[in-house]
Amino acid sequence: MSWLFDTPWLWWIAGAVLVGLELAAPGVFLLWIGLGAAATGVVLALWPALPLTWQLLLFAALMFASLAAGVAVQRRANRAGPQLNQELQGLVGQRLQSLVTFEHGRGRVRVGDSSYAAEAREPVAAGEVVEVAAVDGTTLRVRSASRS
Numbered sequence: 001m002s003w004l005f006d007t008p009w010l011w012w013i014a015g016a017v018l019v020g021l022e023l024a025a026p027g028v029f030l031l032w033i034g035l036g037a038a039a040t041g042v043v044l045a046l047w048p049a050l051p052l053t054w055q056l057l058l059f060a061a062l063m064f065a066s067l068a069a070g071v072a073v074q075r076r077a078n079r080a081g082p083q084l085n086q087e088l089q090g091l092v093g094q095r096l097q098s099l100v101t102f103e104h105g106r107g108r109v110r111v112g113d114s115s116y117a118a119e120a121r122e123p124v125a126a127g128e129v130v131e132v133a134a135v136d137g138t139t140l141r142v143r144s145a146s147r148s
Helices: 002-006 009-024 030-046 052-079 087-091
Strands: 095-098 106-111 114-119 129-136 139-144
Touching: 009 030, 030 052, 087 129, 095 139
Parallel strands: 114 139
Antiparallel strands: 095 106, 095 129, 106 114, 129 139
């Protein structure tokens, strides 16, 4: 059975199978084990006489190294902050058209092919261009674009 480990193909196939399993049942853990196996195959291709014990130790080290790299990438991606349901923040500073005359400081503005609730401190007439000053939940805080 040790003849299987004389070629890098076993490691490459194991890496491909593990990455494929990650694609079938995502959990982002089998990916790092698969990358460690594939990297072990690359090292074995460069040093074909590497004994099985060293191959297994190398696999463990490369697996943990790829896992550490994956954790670092995830942390960097999460550091930017959650982007889920934050698309309204991108409207701050944009100019939009009011759909109705605001009553008691409340009205609606057009955003693309939709409309959103809006609040303003000063009177806003229907059709007036307003600028988004802030977002409070799903309500846009607006001010008249002609006065800003």
